[in-house]
Amino acid sequence: MTDVNLFFASVNIGCADPGAQAHFWGKVLGREVTAGLTGGTMTVGTTDPGGRPQMVFHPAPEAERIVGGFVPTLLTEQHDEETERLTGLNAKVLDQLTLGPIRLSVFADPEGNRFQLATFVGE
Numbered sequence: 001m002t003d004v005n006l007f008f009a010s011v012n013i014g015c016a017d018p019g020a021q022a023h024f025w026g027k028v029l030g031r032e033v034t035a036g037l038t039g040g041t042m043t044v045g046t047t048d049p050g051g052r053p054q055m056v057f058h059p060a061p062e063a064e065r066i067v068g069g070f071v072p073t074l075l076t077e078q079h080d081e082e083t084e085r086l087t088g089l090n091a092k093v094l095d096q097l098t099l100g101p102i103r104l105s106v107f108a109d110p111e112g113n114r115f116q117l118a119t120f121v122g123e
Helices: 018-029 062-068 079-088
Strands: 007-015 033-035 042-044 054-059 070-075 092-099 102-108 114-120
Touching (some): 007 018, 007 114, 079 092
Parallel strands (some): 007 054, 070 114
Antiparallel strands (some): 007 070, 033 042, 042 054, 092 102, 102 114
8 A cells, every 4th residue: 555645634614605604514513713814714613633634614606516526625735646656546636736835726526526635845
């Protein structure tokens, strides 16, 4: 088995009102609600690797919310190596970008479901 250096960092949910959604889920789960790292996002929970995955609510157009606004994010310190491993498992890279301190790659799994790979790169 290959060394795997990934863990679930967050579950991202596209929505019309990130603040309202975050406050709802914060109350449901009894977890803290804070502003996200990028404009317009709200988070529930912590980025502590030993904690539960964080929920990130971000503004999304209606079409994205209908198709599937639920997007898991995996966190790694070895972005290039994990990208190569994931594509070797038949994941397809859809987009690559930097959002503030985060390097982000958006993938589709073999059935087309989206997920993300993130690495904190600093500012």
